[in-house]
Amino acid sequence: MKNGNHSAINEFILLGFSNLLSLQLFLFPMFLSTYLVTLAGNLIIIFLTLMDAALQTPMYFFLRNLSFLEICYTSVNIPKLLANLLWNHRTISFLGCATQTYFSFFLGGSECFLLASMAYDRYVAICKPLHYPVLMNRKVCMRLAAGSWLSGVFMSFGLTSMVFTLPFCGSNKINHFFCDIPPLLKLACGDTSIIETAVFMVATVFVTIPFMLILMSYIRIISTIMRMPEGEGRRKAFSTCSSHLIVVTLFFGSACVTYLKPNSSYSTDTDKFLSLFYTFFTPMLNPIIYSLRNKEVKGAFWRTMRKTWFC
Numbered sequence: 001m002k003n004g005n006h007s008a009i010n011e012f013i014l015l016g017f018s019n020l021l022s023l024q025l026f027l028f029p030m031f032l033s034t035y036l037v038t039l040a041g042n043l044i045i046i047f048l049t050l051m052d053a054a055l056q057t058p059m060y061f062f063l064r065n066l067s068f069l070e071i072c073y074t075s076v077n078i079p080k081l082l083a084n085l086l087w088n089h090r091t092i093s094f095l096g097c098a099t100q101t102y103f104s105f106f107l108g109g110s111e112c113f114l115l116a117s118m119a120y121d122r123y124v125a126i127c128k129p130l131h132y133p134v135l136m137n138r139k140v141c142m143r144l145a146a147g148s149w150l151s152g153v154f155m156s157f158g159l160t161s162m163v164f165t166l167p168f169c170g171s172n173k174i175n176h177f178f179c180d181i182p183p184l185l186k187l188a189c190g191d192t193s194i195i196e197t198a199v200f201m202v203a204t205v206f207v208t209i210p211f212m213l214i215l216m217s218y219i220r221i222i223s224t225i226m227r228m229p230e231g232e233g234r235r236k237a238f239s240t241c242s243s244h245l246i247v248v249t250l251f252f253g254s255a256c257v258t259y260l261k262p263n264s265s266y267s268t269d270t271d272k273f274l275s276l277f278y279t280f281f282t283p284m285l286n287p288i289i290y291s292l293r294n295k296e297v298k299g300a301f302w303r304t305m306r307k308t309w310f311c
């Protein structure tokens with residue numbers, strides 16, 4: 001993906017939050033601490049699910065995969081944003097911008113299908129407990145995870161190469177904090193209608209379908225839980241499912257609004273704030289919601305702490 005002969009632009013300027021001058025001092029520590037909490041939470045999960053014997057189940061395999069993905073995903077966009085805030089150095093090279101777009105769509109797309117795989121895992125575990133060991137064997141888990149990653153790889157390659165072969169000849173100011181496709185399309189001077197359709201189709205496949213699958217899984221799960229006898233178990237299962245559903249809805253809801261609407265109605269300031277949900281908050285909340293509220297993970301945490309301190 002070179003800028004070739006039809007591009008007069010060889011670098012972009014990421015405006016980020018430069019319109020919020022009064023908030024600059026407050027934004028840097030806020031984003032930095034969010035990033036550090038995200039890294040720490042997800043690293044702890046990867047470490048525990050690798051080390052602890054009680055966490056060797058499909059659910060924790062997917063969780064480890066999700067944590068790994070979240071670390072990569074946040075590391076594509078956030079360090080650059082932090083550098084922009086700190087040094088006020090807002091330029092990004094053409095190739096850097098293409099790389100950032102490629103990785104954020106690759107990892108974002110993979111996350112959609114990984115979250116759907118996790119919901120399917122919970123659905124089989126709760127609604128078909130007798131078939132669980134057969135339906136969710138090691139091979140199936142590996143394939144679901146690998147399929148999620150590969151779908152993102154190919155989708156993002158397609159979209160990114162379409163966008164970066166467009167001619168960019170006007171302004172190079174991206175009103176966003178990372179190189180995202182909708183604000184880039186605003187800067188292209190060729191005909192963008194084919195790409196807009198492609199983005200819309202991809203968003204439908206990658207956002208709507210996994211979201212529907214997740215919703216269906218949780219509806220089945222909740223109706224199964226409702227038929228359980230009253231008690232602690234039922235209350236706990238219900239609270240776990242509802243917190244998963246909240247995180248998933250935040251992630252897919254913000255992505256839907258950003259990518260599923262026509263480009264002409266694209267309002268950059270609103271989208272900048274909406275995209276904070278899928279770039280900052282879900283990666284930070286996932287480890288908390290999926291595991292730190294979970295007894296098994298807490299048990300594993302204290303066991304591992306004891307082992308590392310006393311040996």
Ligand SMILES: *[C@@H]1O[C@H](CO)[C@@H](O)[C@H](O)[C@H]1NC(C)=O
Binds near residue numbers: 146
């Ligand atoms: C995630 O899943 C893929 C595909 O099955 C696997 O190759 C990879 O090692 C997993 N990553 C982690 C961190 O578990």
